[in-house]
């Protein structure tokens with residue numbers, strides 16, 4: 001624990017008994033001071049080449065830190081990014097980041113957007129030069145990291161700490177799990193459909209009964225596409241990282257939490273509503289050589305939920321909306 005500094009306070013994470021234990025990044029303990037510095041950096045256009053945008057330009061709090069209705073966020077030159085911008089919350093539990101899992105830690109993930117000419121594009125030397133000379137960072141940096149010299153590692157640590165502090169656990173679903181609220185009849189029917197193995201069978205990948213993260217935190221090909229004639233998917237997904245055939249067209253399984261706030265859906269934002277998503281899982285799942293065997297409904301083309309069941313499943317998905325998370329000032333723009 002070389003980096004715990006005198007005078008810093010451990011960040012007060014909520015106690016969530018129905019979540020798995022939160023993995024601890026032992027080389028970057030989360031402190032109140034580090035989160036505060038990371039929050040400033042996340043919202044500050046200082047990290048972009050032309051000082052026009054910040055992380056929060058694409059990851060907006062009111063859309064659970066996704067990019068709202070945009071199918072693809074705009075790059076600095078106005079073109080479109082190749083993948084849909086994911087929501088950010090409960091990241092402290094994930095073993096890998098990006099749709100294809102190419103970053104293994106949040107600290108590593110954070111280094112990407114500053115370099116990426118399409119995202120922020122300043123590059124680290126320019127970004128550091130600016131932060132070092134910006135007066136507003138001198139005191140917060142010292143509070144978080146003492147007299148250590150400011151470098152990209154510490155900046156990435158601060159932003160990673162802020163990202164770990166983004167806990168979303170206050171939806172109606174959470175209140176029901178804590179015994180403080182009750183599902184309506186339709187919401188409960190939807191919860192059962194999601195977890196029933198010969199019905200929706202969502203639980204193999206989006207866990208909502210054994211623990212409450214809404215994802216199994218794996219990579220999976222959920223049968224969105226038939227393989228193209230050359231047997232390669234347009235976006236090979238996880239395959240590009242592992243080179244393993246079984247990962248063709250596999251992507252990080254997103255959490256179902258806050259889905260009602262984060263349309264459009266999937267790595268390419270192809271579905272614009274939850275109705276379209278549920279219609280896909282009901283009637284349009286492709287069974288290819290690469291479809292995850294856990295996608296048990298693929299063999300019959302989908303779960304074949306009727307209209308009423310689809311409505312009930314959607315009613316359940318709406319209970320996963322945490323409306324306090326998206327307005328909580330402790331996560332918001334500090335400027």
Ligand code: HEC
Pocket residue numbers: 042047053054055056057058059073074075076081083084085086087088091096097098099100109110113114118119120159163252
């Ligand atoms: C121009 C829009 C844009 C900007 C600016 C941006 N991001 Fe992203 N972010 C994305 C996209 C798109 C992805 C998904 C890319 C992929 O998976 O290939 C992503 C992915 C992520 C992920 C991975 C989430 C997950 O579930 O795996 C994290 C964390 C993240 N961004 C944090 C940041 C931080 C921190 C910054 C600022 C330093 C930032 N982003 C700036 C668009 C953006």
Ligand code: HEC
Pocket residue numbers: 194200201202203204205206219220221222224250251252253254255256259262264265266267268277278281292294295296303313
């Ligand atoms: C075999 C694993 C698997 C099963 C079973 C599964 N999903 Fe998914 N789900 C995924 C993967 C993987 C993605 C992301 C795919 C992509 O982006 O290409 C996804 C994406 C989603 C999304 C979009 C989330 C977002 O933020 O874009 C929703 C909503 C969703 N699934 C709901 C469901 C529902 C409801 C069921 C049950 C009817 C279900 N899933 C069953 C693996 C699965």
